[in-house]
Amino acid sequence: MGTASQRVRGRLYSLAAAFTSSAMWAASDGRRFGQAQRYLDRAVALADMSADPAVRFRVWGHAGAMFRQLGRPVDALAAQEVARTTTTARRDPMYASLAHSRAAVAHAALGDQVATRRALGFAEAALDRADAAAQRPPWMHFYDRAEHEGLAMLAFLRLGMYAEAEARAHRSLALRKPELVRNRALTQADLAHSQLGQNELDAAVASAKVVPIEMWRGRTARLLADFGTRLERVAPLSTAARQWADHTSGNNLTGAA
Incomplete structure (x- = not known):
């Protein structure tokens, strides 16, 4: 890139940062966290060299998700704060809303209900302005x-x-774009967890069974495997537990996670 103009070099660094950030996301989603951390270090360096605030937002947003999966909510919150303070987030409320929504999840992981609701309120207000x-x-x-x-x-x-x-969860599913099949499957699996948390066993199993068999992979499979474990623990002799066991064994999903 020695003979390229500054603008071209910046664009190339931006593209490299974006691809590296996507690789970090994929590694994190596959729980290859050592690899994800190495991608993060490289993506941050490339984003800084690009001088592109949008790609910097993207890199730190992905970093926050990785830290969240690692069980490091303080780091996840710090990453979202970096994203929120980029020029892109300050100028476009859509980006600010996303950063606040992600920050709410980190606050929740720290058990801070007040900060969680405050961040969600900021996210909703920004989304209304976007x-x-x-x-x-x-x-x-x-x-x-x-x-x-x-x-x-x-x-x-x-x-x-x-x-x-x-x-x-119901609101999210009602608004989901049809083409975002994986996002819908993840939300459906989390809906099942929320119903199980209320001891609504039949509803929880019905929600979990809606997830298409072909979506039982990666994070979705782990969520559903955890759902089965929780169901067996809280109601091992229930009809719902038996129905879930029949569903997973009948579709060869027992070891899907």
């Missing part, structure tokens, strides 16, 4: 009110507020 039709990179197209509701659901799940988590 121009949904504005031009944004393709990687931001996933975020909308459905995704915000899904993140709110995750926050309330972590707080153990299962009724509110269930309400948010």
Whole structure:
């Protein structure tokens, strides 16, 4: 890149940072956390060299998700704060809303109900101000009110507020874009967890069974395997537990996770 103009070099660094950030996301989702951390270090360096605040937002947003999966909510919160203070998030409320929604999940993991609700309120207010039709990179197209509701659901799940988590899950599913099949499957699995937390065994199993068999992989499979474990622990002799066992064994899903 020695002979390229500064603008071209910045664009190339931006593309490299974006690809590396996607690799970090994939590694984190596959629980290859050592590899994900190495990708993070490289993505941060590339994003800084790009001088592109949008890609910097993306990198730190992915970093927050990785830290969340690692059980490091303080680091997840710090990563979302970096994302929230980028020029992109300050100028476009859609980005600010996403950062606040993700921060709410981190606050919830720390058990801070007040901060969780405050962050969700900021996210909703920013989303109301955002121009949904504005031009944004393709990687931001996933975020909308459905995704915000899904993140709110995750926050309330972590707080153990299962009724509110269930309400948010239903809202998210009602608003989900049809093409976001994996996001829908994840929300459906979390809905089952929220219902199980309220001891609504039949409803929980019915919700979990809605997840298509072909989506039983990665994080979705882990959520459903954990659901089965929780169900067996709280109600081992119930009809619901037997129905779930029949569903998983009949579809060869017992070891899916």
